[in-house]
Amino acid sequence: MKELTLKDMQQVLFDILKDIHAFCIKNDIQYSLAYGTLLGAVRHKGFIPWDDDIDLYMTRPNYERFIKAYKSENGYVMVPPSDSYIAFARVCDTKRTFMKSTLPWFPSSRSKELGLWVDIFPIDGLDDIGTMKKKMPEITAIRRLQLTARRAMPNPSFDLSLKHSIRQILRKIKYCRLDVKKVNKQLIDRCTETPYETAPYCSQFACNTVGESEWYEKRYFEDLIELEFEGEKFLAPKDWDSVLNIIFGSDYMTPPPEDKREQHSLDHNRFFWKDA
Helix, strand or coil: CCCCCCHHHHHHHHHHHHHHHHHHHHHCCCCCCCCHHHHHHHHCCCCCCCCCCEEEEEEHHHHHHHHHHHHEEEEECCCCHHHHHCCCCCEEEECCEEECCCCCCCCCHHHHHHHCCCEEEEEEEECHHHHHHHHHHHHHHHHHHHHHHHCCCCCCCEEEEEEHHHHHHHHHCCCCCCCCCHHHHHHHHHHHHCCCCHHEEEECCCCCCCCCCCEHHHHHHHEEEEEEEECCCEEEEEHHHHHHHHHCCCCCCCCCCCCHHCCCCHCECCCCCECC
8 A cells, every 4th residue: 555645645635625616616605715724825825834634614505505516527525424423524535545544443444435535614603702602612512422422333343453342342332322423413403503694603613623712703704715725726715814813813824833843634544545
């Protein structure tokens, strides 16, 4: 097996991004560069040099249209929350690449079905800032329960050491009544309880790692411009400065120290070429 280099990963991810962009433009679906991808466009006009993922935002109405309609002319596959057991969608390469998880509980059969992916994060409605402070601890608790349910799903296999197989058996016994699909639905219901269309504010609840400070004016994701990313143009908030300040703080244009420039996927996953 030939493992993908960082440059290989960035190229495959960029190909997926171009596919999503073309589909969205053709079907009048709004999206926006998100998180480190947005920062990369502003600070580096492309990938953050050590980054190995691409994130996109879609407001909930656009997101729902996308997950129902997306079809790729290049063989990419949209994996909805119901299939991935997370509360957001991914567009995945399954023809050229595959994944091997370094997490002992992750099923090897599932790894081989997945290649590199682009995350699509829905932006949901928010009533007010007080609601955000109340809502985030509740959503965080459901996400922890979701992760516990996911860890208990796989059956013990010969791919695991005896130690990890025993742990997996104990997890399945302890959490036998925990249905990951029901937990995921509970999380999505909590995220979407305030309709986006009538809400005065919005946030990304499905996989929020920023915390209570990640709340936005809706105009950020409705008033879009084009930004350069790796020599091509993609959609981004017109007021990208406000969005990046919320996520990364006011010093976002200063790169972190070299010892903090980490390739994220290496924490959990390795990616390989299928034909090598």
